[in-house]
Amino acid sequence: QIDHFGFDENGTFQQRYLVADQHWKKDSGPILFYTGNEGDITWFCNNTGFMWDVAEELNAMLVFAEHRYYGESLPFGNESFSDSKHLNYLTSEQALADFAVLVEYLKTTIAGAQHSPVIAIGGSYGGMLAAWFRMKYPHVVVGALAASAPIWQFGDLVPCGTFFSIVTNDFKKSGAGCSESIRNSWNAINHLSSTDAGLQWLSNTFHLCSPLKNLQDAAVLKNWLSETWVNLAMVNYPYKADFLQPLPAWPIQEVCKFMKDPSLSDKLLLQNVFQAVNLYYNYTGEASCLDVSQTATKSLGEMGWYYQACTEMVMPLCTDGVHDMFEPQKWDFDALSDECYRMWGVRPRLSWILSMYGGKNISSHSNIIFSNGGLDPWSAGGVTQNITNSLVAVVIPDGAHHLDLRSRNPLDPKSVQQARALEICLMKQWIEKARHSH
Amino acid sequence: QIDHFGFDENGTFQQRYLVADQHWKKDSGPILFYTGNEGDITWFCNNTGFMWDVAEELNAMLVFAEHRYYGESLPFGNESFSDSKHLNYLTSEQALADFAVLVEYLKTTIAGAQHSPVIAIGGSYGGMLAAWFRMKYPHVVVGALAASAPIWQFGDLVPCGTFFSIVTNDFKKSGAGCSESIRNSWNAINHLSSTDAGLQWLSNTFHLCSPLKNLQDAAVLKNWLSETWVNLAMVNYPYKADFLQPLPAWPIQEVCKFMKDPSLSDKLLLQNVFQAVNLYYNYTGEASCLDVSQTATKSLGEMGWYYQACTEMVMPLCTDGVHDMFEPQKWDFDALSDECYRMWGVRPRLSWILSMYGGKNISSHSNIIFSNGGLDPWSAGGVTQNITNSLVAVVIPDGAHHLDLRSRNPLDPKSVQQARALEICLMKQWIEKARHSH
Secondary structure, eight states: OOOOOOOEEEEOOOEEEEEEEOOOOOHHHHHHEEEEEEOHHHHHHHHHHHHHHHHHHHHHHEEEETTBBBTTOOTTTTTTTTTTTTTGSHHHHHHHHHHHHHHHHHHHHSTOTOOOOOOEEEEEEEHHHHHHHHHTTTTOOOEEEEOOOTTOOOOTOOOHHHHHHOOOOOOHHTTHHHHHHHHHHHHHHHHHTTTTTHHHHHHTTTTBOOOOOOOOOOOHHHHHHHHHHHHHHHHHSSOEEEEESOOOOOOOHHTTTTTTTTTTHHHHHHHHHHHHHHHHHHHTTTTBBOOTTTTTTBBOOOOHHHHHHTTTTOOOOOOOOOSSSSSOOOOOOOHHHHHHHHHHOOOOOTTTTHHOTTTTTTOOOOEEEEETTTOOOOGSSSSOSBBBBTTEEEEEETTTTTGGGOOOOOOOHHHHHHHHHHHHHHHHHHHHHHHHHH | OOOOSOSOOOOOOOOOOEOOOOTTTTOOOEEEEEOOOSHHHHHHHHHHHHHHHHHHHHTTTTEOOOTTTSSSTTTTTTGGSSSGGGGGOOOOHHHHOOOOOOOOHHHHSSOOTTTHHHHEEEEEEHHHHHHHHHHHHHTSSSSEEETTTTTSSSSTSOOHHHHHHHHHHHHHSSSSTTHHHHHHHHHHHHHTSSSHHHHHHHHHHHHHHHHHOOOHHHHHHHHHHHHHHHHHHOOOSSHHHEESEESSSHHHHHTTTTTOTTSSSHHHHHHHHHHHHHHHHHHTOOOSSBBTTOOOOOTOOHHHHHHHHHOOOOOOOBBBBSSSSSOOOOHHHHHHHHOOOOOOOHOOOOOOOHHHHOTTEEEEEESSSEEEETTTGGHHHGGGGGGBBEEEEEEEETTOTGGGSSSSOTTTTTTHHHHHHHHHHHHHHHHHHHHOOO
């Protein structure tokens, strides 16, 4: 159903989902249901090794459901992003309703699945969806594992600056002079971008695919660099991995090896910064130039997420340059709103997500695990303390963005091993209890 | 917000609500929040004496919120019912979102209300909304009193025939020969309506405002009679009252005084049936003729409810003429769907309400009282057994439709007095617990 919440638009669309049932025990084994987030579901499927690792132990069927408007699940095909009318059904509520209807469909069509307890699992935005799925459809899922889900990064629930201060701390801890080098880089760019020669030098030095022409382009460069540091914080995994980009183990330590001296002259400093970002964008050595319009895998649906961030998913973020290594930037809702209106013809609603999902007042819910990595900037908006006996916070001090959802790895720190053990133990309890009550 | 679940329609409308705060204790007193149903909120306000009766004891503020598309809360003014596009926002989900946003607005704008625990109260469809409000927005309301709420009158959760068998039992118990007279009346009408003279006789005998012209009109007459018996079952209160119509105490006993002999000839039988319905429609003696297009107060919004019954609120009902006193009629979803499409350009979705609100799988929720009257046909789809310690069923054997929500009355049976006492006791527990946790 394209619109679950209205009857005027009665069209339907094909939602993609992936099923793996080789370890599933018919009639009793649970279903682990991945609540797909803003991207191609096959990519999430391949980056959620945790589910594959536990399938046998839990006798579980795995289902990965694609989020509407991403991957191949486009309600209006190529027209899906054409205007605000076609985008109107891209909301978390519609996505959750899709998931609820899909679970019920699977339960009634797969022989032996009717009484299978279902557990929602997701990371990041998908983690929010997993938590919200349990909150709003507790009759559909017996529990949820919400990994690195910043469900409190809304309104004024948490300070807007914590996110970037966590990024900064990751760099500070990863090498002397590292975060200071980055902090100093902004003024170096500002100096250079004030002249055409400087813009040219920056374009060459950063091996940019399109040369910088003016101050506006320089601002794009700075944003791109900021996003790069944020992304590095998110994927600062303890082993070689390829999530947003192919990267070595502990990639921040690697890039910090290039940025040891923050007191260098502008050009020397920025040459080091280039070495650092080049490691992120060109670890395989295949990139002939760097593209400031792209910071991560193309498997993420940037368009869709941009729209969502312009409607429901308004997450206030800010920097002050003191508690973080970024250029100071206040949170400016009005500017966002105007930009969203220009871009999509819609305006964000700041408080809706709080009205809908309860903000911090969620204690009447049950069976949700909120896991967060201490290295992950998104932990700033995450639940990092138990709320009740059955709303459990799992903290992984040396984990980055939903490390616990990744495949087991010999280089896993003890903290993520323990986190997964607790997650599995709690999931088994939910399954057992569901079996019992059935 | 006209559309809480999409951003393309960004319009707003004025929602009416009534507040009574004379007994409210600022800073600690609770808010009793009536979740308005399908009609003018002032009418519900005047027919929910229970809230007025308990306000002082609970130090409570009373709020009565009007449901969108009813009374004066019309999203598009006079255009609200013009077509399926304008009707698109008439759903229970939008209404619940209205309530959530309204509660938050009241809490932030009324001094001393910020930490007031809120309890949802409603009857009938409003009782469903109260229960669903607690289920979906437990961060907004600490509990709900759902009076005569047939939340299970959907899908195949309950047999479709129970509703009419309860109506029948009410008549059977209220006078010898009564339900049999009604059962026999249908064939009497069928016989008479096969001739023009018979149609004329029926029109005269029933004092109809518009004479019957054909078999189709005769079918309308029969539907109107059926609805009248159903309505009498709903308002079979132990004292003189004016809910759907002004009526004497135990009105079914009164109408049954006219229908003691089911073996009479067609015409004599139907003359008695007329006396019975005339009591319902003309107890005050003011009606000059009877109008088969109207069965209850005009304070109910028939148009809106018809649309809702054609979209989300699909409640299967059926009769067999054996376990009930009605003409046999199977439940026919396809016929309903076609009629809805002709009437509104939309088709009902049979299973959506189950996917959304969980059907019978609601045990993970808490703090909901489901009260039901044994005389009330809607108890057929109600929760009449405790589900958990905090999902409590209250049964009032000699109560009709949400008798417990009405004002205290010297003629109240003991069962409704006890029901109210339990309801108040549980509400106090919720309030106490909320105060404690705050």
